[in-house]
Structures are given as structure tokens and as C-alpha cells.
Amino acid sequence: MRALFLPGNSPATIYTHAALATAVRNAGHEVFMGGIEWVLPDITAVGLPAVRISPLALEDVMAFMAGMPTDPEGAARAAGRVYAEIAVDGLKPLLETAEHWRPDVVVGNPMFYGAPLLAHHLGVPTVLQEWDRGDASIYHPGALEVLRPVLDDLGLDGLPEPDLRIDVGPPSLRPDGAPGARPMRFVPANPQRAVEPWMYGRGDRPRVAITGGSRVFQGDTLHALAEGVAALGVEVVVAAPEPVAEGLRARIPEVRAGWIPLDVLAPTCDVIVHHGGGATDMTAIASGVPQLIAIQDVSAVEMRRLAEAGAGIMLEEDRQRPEDIVDGCRALLSSPGYRERAQELAAENAAQPHPGELVGAIEELVGG
Template sequence: MRILFIPGNSPSPIFSHAALAYAARGAGHEVVVGGIEWVVPDIAAIGLTPLTIAPVTGADVAEFMGNAPADPAEQAVAVGRIYADIALRSQPALLDLAAQWRPDLVVGGSMFYSAPLLAHTLGVPSVRLEWDRTDSAIYAPGARDVLAPELERRGLDAVPDPDLWIDICPPDLRTPGQEAGRQPMRWLPVNPQRPLEPWMYTKGDRPRVYITAGARVPDPRALVHMARGVADLGVEVVIGVAEHVAAEVRGDLPEAHVGWAPLDVVAPTCDVILHHGGGVTDMASLRAGVPQLIVEQDVSADAMRRLADYGAGLLLEPGAQRTEDIAAACGRILADPAYGDRARALSEQMAALPSPAEVVGLLEKLAR
């Protein structure tokens, strides 16, 4: 069987879809992963076969994000428009591939409209695989107007529904009715690796706080202030950032571990993971059973609020995200073992879900 994955327009969906892609390839199936120019190196870096489907570069993405509205609702509309535009622009490259390498199944991300459009054209089943816990319906208003002429041309009223919908959310964090019609699957971490150093997998004698902004390019000064405030709690600080940002931070934080490290290795050694509400960071924290402290969240706020309501972390609302607020919230999590207990409960729920290898069997039945 040939399976085409089209996860999304950033590294995070690529990494989140990889476990199912590996499982399919391990079962003997052919796998190709499509992505915009920016993420093609990330696809190759984790050992999957990449296909460039649109000439959208990292500079293009940075320009878009730099000009994106600050308001989360407006930002979601803007993101929906750009994703829909890329979906339309990607169809020629995808059809060129299908002319020689026709997929039996197309797997797409939660808001990557390329996959269902291609599957409809080819007459093959489509699968929607969620890559995080954010409800992608918030992007639909922006995508609707962009996609409308193409959908009308195809005789469609809306983007076709998937033939199989795979969800990776722990049961207790789902919204009411979310499980209806969806196939649960255990989320497994995948990310580029580097040679390990002992500190990455060793837990020291002090609590460890991991700080990251995910794939974003954070303000180095904000990282320094945040880390200093947290360090005053007597904890060990690890800052996960790209090397070009790390070089600006290390001199101000000589006692911290600063730089890129594989989160799947580091997360289980942490006592708190402090981040911006990024989907893969959230899922890696959940799998490791580590409480989260979320600041500077945007479109993911509702998903992160469910985590906080469950008691597995804290969400700092706008206006309460000063350095002292962050340090106080971090101290609160460290002082109360209930946060860790709730985080571990979610980890156990995730571990009990069907594995990607089990879900491959469903893909095989669907393609037949």
C-alpha cells in the first residue's frame, strides 16, 4: 500500500505524524510525506521521504507570522486563509506525484486542506490525523472564502469529511462529544536527535524546570528574565532553543543548560515544563507526566485551559505574565504534588490508547 502524508506547514505537525508514518513503513507500506519547502529538511531529518508541494520558505513563514494579527481570533482567520491558499497551490505538485506514484490513502493534518482535496480528486480514502489538542475549527472562517471557488468548481459544498478521523487527545481532556466518530491513538514523540550528554537524561538533586518557545524565535531578553526569575526558586533551569538564540543567552545564564536538546529525552527528567502553549510541547509533557506552566498562549488557549482546569498545570492569562507572576506560578506547581499526580494520570491515559501499529491495521482495511 502507498500512503501519502500531508501533515501541515510547520515542523510540529511533521513530528507529530511521524509515529504513524514509521508504523506504516514498518508494516511494509510505502510512505511519502509532503510539505512546503520550509519543512522538507525536517521531514528528511527524521528519516522520512519528503516531497516539496509548495515553494513556501522559512522566510515567507517568518514574514507572515511577523505581520499576523495579535488578537487570537483574528490570527486564526489569517492562518486559515494562508493554509487554504497553500492547499490550492499544492495541488499541481501532488497530482504530478500521483501520476507516477498513486497513493492508496492520503493522511492529512487537522487544518491541512490539501489532503482531502487530493483524496477527492483521486477517489481514494482520506484520513485526518490530529497533531495536537487545539480545535482546528477556529481556522475554518478564514479558509472558507479562499476555498469556496475551488469547492464550487468540484461540485462540493464543503471540504470533504475524512473517512477516518484519528484523535490523540487523552480522554479526560476531550471536549464533550469529541470522541464521537473518532479513532483514538497513542501519541508518541518524534523529533530530530543529537548526541546525548549525561545531563539530558539524568535528574539532578534539584527540581528541573524546562523553558521553551517551541519552533518560534523567542526574544532572548525575555528568556533571560524568565529564567532568572525561575532560578531564584533554587531550581535547575534548562532552556530549549535553537543554537543562534542560545548563543545570545548563554553568557547571561552561565548555570543554565541552554540550547537545543531532544525533548523526548529531557521531558521525563523535568518537574515543570514552561512554554507558550505549543502543541507538540504540550503532548510531550503529557506523555512524560510532567505538569505544565503555559504563558503567551494564543489560539491554543482553550486547549491549555482544559489542562489547567484538570489540575495538571497552570495557565497564566494575559495581564498576569510578568516575570514575578511566572516565578510564583512555577513555585506553586513545585510545592503542590497534586499537579504532578494529575499530569501522571493523563500520561497513563495516553499509554492505554491504541498504538500507531494497531491503527495501521485500520488504514489497511480502509484502503481495501
Template sequence: MKVLFVPGNSPYPVYSHTPLATSLRNAGHQVFMGGIDWVLPKIAAMGLPPVKIAPLTVEEVASFVSSMPSDPEESARAVGGVYARIALDSLDTLTELAENWRPDIVVGGGMFYCAPLFAHRIGVPSVRLEWDRLDTRMYDPGSVEVLRPALEKEGLERVPDPDLWLDVCPPSLSDPSAPRTQPMQWMAANPQRPLEPWMYVKPDRPRIYVTAGTRLQETRVLREMADHVTGLGAEIVIGAPEDLVEPLSKEVPEARVGWFPLDVLAPTCDLIVHHGGGGTDMTALKSGVPQLVVDPEYPTRAVRVLDEYGAAITLIGEEASPEAVGRGVREILLDTSFRQRSRELASEMSQMPKPAEIVPLMEELAARGVG
């Protein structure tokens, strides 16, 4: 079986799809993963064959991120429109790929619309694999007008539904109104580095990990987040890209700064402070670690429901003052219920079907075909 993955246009979607892609390869199937220029080295680093699908550059991605509307609804529409344009840019390239390497099944991320459109064009089943707990349907309205010409050309009224929809959200945090999906256990897959003992040994004082995710371009955001949690008697670890390590180390000398494998580090942490990124959130959940989400980039239901469950505190806008962040840190460290609720979610995730258990479902789907 030949399987094409087209997860998304940034590093995290690549990492989120890697466990299933690797499980398919381990089962003897041939797997390619498509992406824009920026993510091709990330795909190769995960041990998967990368295929370029669109001409989008990292500079264009950074420009888009910096120009995002502040209004959440307008922002979601803008994101949907960008992903729709990527779909249009990539369809012909993917069709050319299929002339020489025709996949039997196509796997795409939530709003990576090129996956179901391409699968429809060549007549093979499509699989939708969510990156994290975020409900990406909120981006769909922004894609409608951009995709209309392509849909009409394909004889479609809307983007086709997937033949198999895989969801990694723990059932206790799922949206009851969401479509029926096949659960799959989320697994960590991220870049690694030579380990030092402190990374996997829990210290004798609380450890707080601070990160702003994989798209960070400058030090200000991380420095401000670190300022909020210093002086509390905890060990501070700041996750940052290598090009920001030197300036951040000078600005926050009391912290450990670097690009650390979060799947290794997270189990040793007492708290993870971040901006609501999906990869950080899912790693914290998998490790049973409480979260403090500061001014999340996407303040959606996925963020709120974790608060309601009792495994996190979220501070938005004016709520995210240094004083409020300090209070939130102290509350989470002192109130053991946050750790208990986080561990409940980790236990729940461990009971979900592993990626290897999804492989037979995909084999059956490919053998059955469409229609």
C-alpha cells in the first residue's frame, strides 16, 4: 500500500502525523509525506521521505502570522483562506506526483484541504487526522470562496468528507457536537538531541517549562513569559530554537535555555507555561502535567474545556498580568487537584487505540476503495 501524508504547513503537523506514518512504514507500506519548502527538512528529520507540494516559503508564513487579524473570527477566516490557497497551489503538483507514484490512500490534517480534494481527483480514499484537540472546522468558512473554482472544476459542492476521521482528543475533553470519529492515541514525535541527565531526572524543587512553540521568531515573547514565573523558587526551563538560545540566556540567566525534547522533559515538570500550542498541550496531557496557558493564540473551546476539567488555568488579555501569572503558577503548584486531573487525562489517553492499531483500518479502507 502507498500512503501519502499531507499534514500541514508548519513543523508541528509533521510531528503529529509522524507516529501513524511510521506505524504504516513498520507494517511494510510505502509512505511519502508532502509539505512546503519550510517543512521538508523537518519531514526528513523524522525519517520520512519528503515531497514538495507548494512553493510557499517560511518568509511568507511568517508574514502571514504577523499580519493575522486580532479578532478571533476574522483570524479564523484568514487562516482558512490561506490553507485554501495552499490547496489550490498544490493540487496540480500532487496530480503530477500521482502520474509516477499513485497513492492508494491520502492522509491530511484538519484544514489541509488539498488532501480530500486530491484524493477525490484520483479516486482513492482519504483520511483526516487531527493534529491535536483544536476543532479546525472553525476555519472552514474562510476557505469557501477561495476553493469554489476548484470545487466547481471537480464537480463538487463542498470539500468531500473523509472516509476515515481520526481524532486524538481524550474523550473527556471532546465536543459532544463534533462529528463521529475514530479515536487514536496521540503519540509524541519531535526532534531529539543528545540527552543530559538533568533532562530526564526530576529535580528536588518544582520544575516549570516555558515555551512559545515551533513558530517563534524572536525572544520577546519567551522573555516576557519567563519574567512572569521567575522568583518563585522553581527551576525554570525555557524551550527555544537554537538561534535564540544565546540572546535568551543573557536576558534570563537564571534559566536553562535551549531546544529540549519535550517528550523527555515533560514527565519531570510540575507545570508547563505556554501560549496554547497544540503540540505543547498534547505533550503535557500525555505526561499528566498541569498547564498555565497565557494569552492563547487560539482562545477556543479546546482551551476553555481544559480549565473546566481542572487540569489548567488560562489567562487571556488583561487577565495575563505578571501578578496574575504568578498567582496562577502558585495555585497550580500548591493545589494537588491540578496534577490529579492531569493524570486522569493521561490515563484516559493511554487507553485509546495506538497508531499501530489504526493500520489495519487503513489497509481495509484502501482495499475497499471509494464508492
């Protein structure tokens, strides 16, 4: 069996599909993973062959991010249009790839529209794996503005439904009315580095990890946040790109900062502070760590559901100053109920079928 994975346009989507793609490969099947230019190093970093479907580089993505609307609805519509444009532009190179390496099944995520389009062209099954707890339907209105002519040419009223849908979210956090799906355990993955004992070992103080780096926490805001959290008497670890980390270490030497594999670090943490990113959220859930969501965008609904479940705190838009984040960390550290609820979610995740158990379902689609 040949399986082509088309997870999406960011490193996070690559990492969240890596476990299933690796499981399929370990079962003896051929696996390729496609992506835009920006994510090709991330695909190879998780040990998979990378297929280039678009020349879009990091600079192009950052330019798009800088021009996105600030309201969640507008941001989702704009993102949907761009995802659809990438899907349409990437269809030709994908069909050219299929001339030499024809997949028997295409695996994507619900907001990467190239997967069902390619599968329809080739007449092969489609598998959609949710990459986080987000509701991808928020992107569809913008996407359909771009996809409508393509769907009309194919004689389709809408996007083809998947033959198999896989959900990685804990069952208790699934919203009412969510599409039927096969559950799968979320297994974190990310590029690795040589680990040091402090990364996987606990010290004598609670540990708070701050992620987001140059995307959301930067400059004086990041410095004030790190200093404020450190004043709680905890160890502070900042997962950030090296240019950001270098300046932070120079100003606050006691703070550990740099590129740190989150799947290694997360189980040692007592709180993870982040911007509402799906991969960080799911890694924290899998590790049983309370979350403080300090900046949220289109993921606000999902992050609020986690907070309402008692596994974290989501700060509202007018309460996202460094001092507000410090207060949130203090509350999470001082109230054991957050940790207990986070560990219950981790147990839910661990009880779901691991990726290797889903390989048979994919094989049945192809064989049937």
C-alpha cells in the first residue's frame, strides 16, 4: 500500500500526523508526506520522505500572518482562502507525482483541502485525521470562495466526504454534534536534539514552560513575563527560536531558553503557558499538564472548553498582560484541582487506540 499524507501548511500539522504516518510505514507500507517549501525540513526531521507541493517559504507565511484580520471570524475566513489557494495550486504537482508514485490512499486534515481533491481525481479513499481539537469548519466559508469553481468543474456540490475520519481529542472535550470519527491516541512528535538531563528530569522547584517564541511573546513583553513567573519561586523554561532565546538568556541568565523538544519537556512541567496552539494544547493534554492560554485566536472555543473542564485557565482579551499571566500561573500552581483534571484528560488520551491500531482500518479501505 502507498499512503500519501498531506497534513497541512505548518510544522504543527506535520508533527501531529507523524505518529500515524510512521505507524503506517512501520507496518511495511510506502509513505510519502507532502507540504509547502516551509515545512519540508520538518517532514524530513520526523523521518519521512518529503514531496514539495508549493514554493511557499517561511517569509511568505509570515507576510500572510502579518496581514491577517484581528477578529477570529475574519482570520478564519482569510486562512480558509489561503489554504484553498494552496490546495488548488498544489493539485498539479501532486498529480504529476502520482504519475510516478500513485497513492492508494490520501491522508489529510480537515483544513488541508488538497487531500480530498487529489483523492477524488485519483479515485482513491480519503482519510482525514484531526490534528488538534479545533473545528475546521470555521475555515470552510473562506475556502469555498476559492474552491467553488474547482468543485463545479468536478461536478461536486461540496468537498468530498472522507472515507474514514480520525479524532485525537479526549472524548470528554468533544463538542456535541461533532462528526462521527474513529478515536486515536494523540502521540506528540517534533524535531529532536541531544537532550540534557534537566530537560527530562524534575528539579526541586515547580517548572513553568512558556511557548510561543517570536510569534506572540517577544521583546520586553517576554522578558517581563519570564521575570514575573520566575518571581513565583519556580523554574522557568522558555521554548523559543534561538534569536529570541539568546536575548532572553542575556537579560535573565537563570531562565532556560532555546529550542527544546516539547514532547520531552512537557511531562516535567507543572504549567504550560501558550497562545492557544493546537499542537501545544494536545501535547499538554497527553502529558497531564495544566495549561494557561494567554493569547487565543481562532482556537478560542476549544481553549475555553478546556478551561471550563477545569484543566487550565484561559485569559480573556483584556487580561493578557504579563502580570495577568503571572496571576494565572499562581492560581494553577496553588490549586491541585487543575493538575488532577489535566491528568484525567491524559488518562482519557492514553486509553484511546494507539496509531498502530488504526493502520488496519486504512488497509481495509484500500483492500475493500
